Amino acid sequence: MKDxxxxxxxxxxxxxxxxxxxxxxxxxxxGTKVLVHYGGQSAQRSGLLDKICGxxxxxxxxxxxxxxxxxxxxxxxxxxxxxxxxxxxxxxxxAVGGGSVIDSSKCIxxxxxxxxxxxxxxxxxxxxxxxxxxxxxxxxxxxGSEMSEAxxxxxxxxxxxxxxxxxxxxxxxxxxxxMSRPKFAIMNPRRTFTLPPYQTAAxxxxxxxxxxxxxxxxxxxxxxxxxxxxxxxxxxxxAVFDVLKNPEDYRQRxxxxxxxxxxxxGLTGCGVHDDWATHxxxxxxxxxxxxxxxxxxxxIWPSWARYVMHENLSRFVRFAVNVMDVPNDFTDPxxxxxxxxxAMERFYKxxxxxxxxxxxxxxxxxxxxxxxxxxxxxxxxTATCGCLKVLKAEDMxxxxxxxxx
Numbered sequence: 001m002k003d004x005x006x007x008x009x010x011x012x013x014x015x016x017x018x019x020x021x022x023x024x025x026x027x028x029x030x031g032t033k034v035l036v037h038y039g040g041q042s043a044q045r046s047g048l049l050d051k052i053c054g055x056x057x058x059x060x061x062x063x064x065x066x067x068x069x070x071x072x073x074x075x076x077x078x079x080x081x082x083x084x085x086x087x088x089x090x091x092x093x094x095a096v097g098g099g100s101v102i103d104s105s106k107c108i109x110x111x112x113x114x115x116x117x118x119x120x121x122x123x124x125x126x127x128x129x130x131x132x133x134x135x136x137x138x139x140x141x142x143x144g145s146e147m148s149e150a151x152x153x154x155x156x157x158x159x160x161x162x163x164x165x166x167x168x169x170x171x172x173x174x175x176x177x178x179m180s181r182p183k184f185a186i187m188n189p190r191r192t193f194t195l196p197p198y199q200t201a202a203x204x205x206x207x208x209x210x211x212x213x214x215x216x217x218x219x220x221x222x223x224x225x226x227x228x229x230x231x232x233x234x235x236x237x238x239a240v241f242d243v244l245k246n247p248e249d250y251r252q253r254x255x256x257x258x259x260x261x262x263x264x265x266g267l268t269g270c271g272v273h274d275d276w277a278t279h280x281x282x283x284x285x286x287x288x289x290x291x292x293x294x295x296x297x298x299x300i301w302p303s304w305a306r307y308v309m310h311e312n313l314s315r316f317v318r319f320a321v322n323v324m325d326v327p328n329d330f331t332d333p334x335x336x337x338x339x340x341x342x343a344m345e346r347f348y349k350x351x352x353x354x355x356x357x358x359x360x361x362x363x364x365x366x367x368x369x370x371x372x373x374x375x376x377x378x379x380x381x382t383a384t385c386g387c388l389k390v391l392k393a394e395d396m397x398x399x400x401x402x403x404x405x
Contacts, residue, residue, distance in 0.1 A: 001221045001271045008265045010147045011184040014258065018186045019137060022052055022094075023059025029133055029183040031092025034063040035085055037105045038096040039070070043139065048191060052096055052137055064088050069097060072172060072286050072293065073104040075119055075155040082111035082118065085132070095136040095182075098203075099143020102136050106151035106180045109134045122153055122173040131179055137186045140195065141257040142203030142294060144210050144264020146185035150176045154287055171376065172287030174279075185261065189253040197244055200256075201351040202294030204240040207260040208233055209297045213276050214269030215319070216305075216388050218312050222271030226318075229268040232259055233323045240351055277386030278304050281399060284373035289361050298353035299360040303402035305341045308389040313337055358405030370400045 013021055026034060036053060043049040049065075056063045066081050085093070085108060095105040109132040111118035120126040136146045145151060152174040195203070215229045236259050242252040262268065281304065282296040309316045317333050320326040320340020324347070329336050345355045354360040377385065378393035385391050391399070 001219060002273055004270050006266055006270055007178055008147060008181070008267070010182050010265070012147070012187065012261065013184060014187045014254075016188055016190055018188050019048075019051060020055065022055050022137065022186060023061055025135065025184045025186070026056065026061055026092060026094065027059065029092070029135065031061065031094075031133065031135075033088065033090050034061055034092045034094050035081065035088075035090045035105075035108070036063050036065045036094050036096060037069065037081065037101055037108065038065070038067045039098070039101050040067065042194075043067070043096055046139075046191070046194065048137070048139065049096060052094070063094075064090065069101045069104045071100050072154045072290055073100040073107070073152075075107070075153050076157070078104050078107040078111065078118065078153060081105075081108035085112045091132060093132055093134045095134065096139065097136075098138065098140025099145040099206075102134070102138075102143065102145040102182070103151040103153060105134050105136070106131075106145070107153050108132075109180065119153075119155060122155075122175045124175075128177065128179075133183050134180065135182045135184045135186075138257070139191045140199065140203060141187075141192060141260035142206045144207060144260050146182055146187070147261045147265040148176075149178045149181050150174055150264075151180060152283065172283045174283065187257050187261070189250055189257045192253050192257060193248045195247070197247075198292070198295075198352055200243060200247075201240060201353055202292045202298075203260065204236050204256060204294070204351070205298050205348070205353055206294035207256075207263040208236050209278060209294075209301065210264040211268040212301070213279060214272055214274050216275055216308075216312070216315055217272040218388060219272040220312070220315065225268060225270045225272060230319075230322045232263055232268055235259060236263070237323070237347065244351065273387045275387045277308075277388075277391050280377055280385040281373075281396060284377045285357065285360070287376070288369065288373060291360055295353055295360055298348045298355060299357050300399070300403050302341055302345050302355055303399050305344075306338070307395070307399050307402065308386070309337050309341070310334075311389045316340060356405030357400075357403050365400075365404050370397060370404070373400055 093105045095102040113130045138146050154172040211229045239252040239255040285296045316337035321328045324340045324343035326339045357365045374397040381393045
């Protein structure tokens with residue numbers, strides 16, 4: 001069992017009337033001039049953006065807006081936001097959207113207070129000492145960024161190599177720092193009623209993976225954490241089918257919205273060593289092909305699981321039995337573990353997710369592209385990833401090959 005500090009300072013305001021408190025919450029956490037950061041047309045069409053801006057105005061809080069965040073949020077927009085905040089004297093950033101908007105907001109918040117290039121923070125070349133406060137009005141439950149210390153940014157201008165040539169691609173990097181945990185998170189499940197089925201399914205895949213990255217570990221002695229993790233996974237697995245059948249099922253939308261936060265606020269990882277190899281491997285997929293992150297995780301995880309399961313076979317057996325409802329064959333633990341992985345593949349298929357790279361990107365991935373992803377994931381063959389099994393570059397390449405479809 002690993003010693004741990006559990007730190008989750010974000011104030012969660014949950015429910016149908018939660019948005020009404022936005023101005024009071026901004027004031028509570030010291031905001032006087034706010035950047036309202038959002039994505040595309042949906043925040044405007046739904047009326048949410050106008051409502052939030054109206055409530056800020058009624059509360060006597062100045063604000064400016066910046067839209068345009070896309071999935072796999074771009075460094076270029078964050079840099080635009082940094083310049084805008086400096087010019088206008090912004091002292092608080094309010095993300096209205098999902099994980100991509102929150103991640104972009106965190107990047108801006110770092111950059112406003114940082115004298116150098118904010119990309120250096122994500123490259124690991126610099127460490128910020130302060131940042132603007134960030135908060136969120138969540139509309140897409142998935143990333144868990146509304147309570148987490150993490151953010152992920154894509155530098156679309158960073159080229160990739162293929163066969164000795166430089167091609168457009170992009171480098172996607174994550175950075176974690178506790179000071180980036182949002183001050184508050186407003187969550188109204190009704191705002192998720194209009195999410196497309198694919199986005200709902202990819203979101204649930206992502207939030208489940210946040211707990212699975214903590215669940216698949218060599219630490220077997222923090223029983224309460226394991227029980228909590230399994231409960232989160234079972235609940236998300238059941239709820240997604242209900243909302244895909246009935247998108248306006250408030251009860252199940254609420255389970256998913258709160259589940260996304262619980263899955264990534266650290267609670268399901270207390271006392272264990274996290275893995276995160278599947279996320280690291282997927283970042284190169286979505287960086288290269290600009291695919292939906294949750295779908296990319298589904299395409300990678302089954303191959304990762306088959307490759308590493310013997311590092312803690314009993315944990316994969318427990319997952320199969322307690323989460324995926326596979327009967328436990330006491331005479332064949334390996335067979336039970338494999339049936340659990342196969343059951344997870346069927347679950348992904350049932351909710352419209354891919355289970356390999358070919359299904360994800362709609363074509364065969366080339367050996368050159370796999371080698372390039374391996375190079376980037378291993379930081380030019382200098383870094384490893386994972387904890388259950390520490391993956392070297394050669395392991396990463398094998399998993400990508402297994403996942404090609």
